[in-house]
Amino acid sequence: MSPNRLEAFSDGVFAIAITLLVLDIHVPDPGATSNLAGELGSQWPSYVAYAVSFLTIGIIWINHHAMIRRLKAVDHGILVLNLLLLLCVGLLPFTTALMAAYLKEGQGDQLAAAVYGGSFLLMSVAFATLNRHILFRKVHLMAEPMDEARRRTVLARGVAGLAPYLVATVLAAISPYATLAICGAIALFYALPFASASEGAAAES
Amino acid sequence: MSPNRLEAFSDGVFAIAITLLVLDIHVPDPGATSNLAGELGSQWPSYVAYAVSFLTIGIIWINHHAMIRRLKAVDHGILVLNLLLLLCVGLLPFTTALMAAYLKEGQGDQLAAAVYGGSFLLMSVAFATLNRHILFRKVHLMAEPMDEARRRTVLARGVAGLAPYLVATVLAAISPYATLAICGAIALFYALPFASASEGAAAES
Amino acid sequence: MSPNRLEAFSDGVFAIAITLLVLDIHVPDPGATSNLAGELGSQWPSYVAYAVSFLTIGIIWINHHAMIRRLKAVDHGILVLNLLLLLCVGLLPFTTALMAAYLKEGQGDQLAAAVYGGSFLLMSVAFATLNRHILFRKVHLMAEPMDEARRRTVLARGVAGLAPYLVATVLAAISPYATLAICGAIALFYALPFASASEGAAAES
């Protein structure tokens, strides 16, 4: 299979997952609402979670392109690991909705935040695993030769990128707001201009 | 990244957002309805909001193509600004549903209309920001040279295109129907044949 | 804009609308169901409506390709008429759900069937309008010259194809089952092998 086909299918899943996020933002029931402004305002966790997840999926999409364009062909192992990555991406509309629903609740908020941070961590692990597989086990499928030092650097950046998500997940036990803030900060960090030098990659940098 | 990849991903988000709009049109519960014609008729704000949002997203998609085809390559800054534009587009199924649910309500209707008009305004601002970034800061990435006067004209049309959405948003305080009518008129205007001379672009004209 | 871009975006809308149809098939609530077989069986209108709408959208997609591949370029008018066609396609998940929900009801069933047949009729009219626009007003954009007799034949087949949907819509006043049966028969007719000679086109034949 050509990398183009793999990219086209993956792009579809990324685009759908990113657009399904909006289904988590609910229209208050007109019959049960006497103060729409208050209702919409109280839904702020939904808006923040939407923005953070949207940017994160968008950045993973950018990184995914950077990863796949190094290949001249894909084999069965790459296809399956890519499928596992997409499986994690596909879960994000659920974990985002969970985070938004429980952030302000007195109970369940810590668990919801841990699941939210954990889903980003899982996605990053799947990304790093696929990247490692390509960089060290499928060198013969790479479009252009890349010396080992450079490959180790790329992978090290990817592994280092897991740390903030691990911190965000663990901190959920103390403060769910901290989890959301860290995930948002990671997305903003990779969206900033200077991150472009490192391919602007949340999972890969 | 090639502009083609950026377009393919963006097209996916546009196509999904435009198709998700239909989820806002609800089938009346057979068990609770004794007059289906009346129920369907009373849902007219959903149909109007569907049509207005569908056409608006469609026109933005046409404009987006006109904007991106000027590029021979895209960089990190363009990718991130494009992601912010898509984030705004992704919100439209929610703001459209909000508008449809509250247009005929005694309370919340003005706020819902302001959010609706405001979401179009936000999308247009995101579009103009990306266009300005391309036309004035990424001239070296443009496929064909374009003199400054021409670039200023294109941008001026884009900024002028924000005014009607600003009016529509502000008028929500007086009449939510006016907001919907103006947004619909903008979409129709850009869909008309003579608009093709100006690339038929809601946000760009 | 190249026809390829138009096709890619349209394909996205077709693919999403066709896949959203499944959201109209509901899982019976386990807590409220003591006889799952009976519940699933009583939902048969949903399955039939799903199959009929799925095949119809699929055939329109095949026809759409046959129509667009005649073009070497697309202009603003074609884009807008194509957008109107997609707007009709995007409505089908709603009209399909309406049909499925009311087919067996004592009231509203005739109206729901009329809306269902009417949405297919509307889509076919939008298709024929776009086809007529291409065949008679945008001859200079066609990839290969086509003599007028041939163009008239293609259009005549398209207009003739509207008749069965008109019959299906009108018959809703007498029997909603007849509407569904006719729409299903049309889809089957165009799916049959011998229909390939006429490009297998529900709306175009």
Added chain:
Amino acid sequence: MSPNRLEAFSDGVFAIAITLLVLDIHVPDPGATSNLAGELGSQWPSYVAYAVSFLTIGIIWINHHAMIRRLKAVDHGILVLNLLLLLCVGLLPFTTALMAAYLKEGQGDQLAAAVYGGSFLLMSVAFATLNRHILFRKVHLMAEPMDEARRRTVLARGVAGLAPYLVATVLAAISPYATLAICGAIALFYALPFASASEGAAAES
């Protein structure tokens, strides 16, 4: 129509169906939940069904590519049979949700499991039918000649691949858990590295 167009549309349906699966995983209502961990834990059938269906659709997508790339052109019969395959794929979000909702219930669980296994079986039959049609009736449309022995081998593998799904469906009468376990085992089997020699194809092997 070129195989590329067919693949692009099919990829869209595969990508959307695979991503819609997440809509079956529900966020527990914060107002009605005093123990989020327990609620999330009790939803485990949803997670397992999500993973099994996701991998199965992903593997069918890989197989679909292997099947279509043998073609240099597609005709009406291939388009229609492919549409029937996509119709089956489009049903999977419903049958997956049904399985997840009833797996632990005292009644309906066997039927739900039979529907779940049956939907995979149906999809595999549709796949094998299309493959047989291509291999034995559309030899003239194949990109490269393939001798009959090889074609028989490919088809035999496809038919043999139906057996496990038949077993999974029949076993639903005894144990719904067995159905889910077998479907999961089939997906894992085809995801394993050594399966790549046989094109890693659930339906085709």
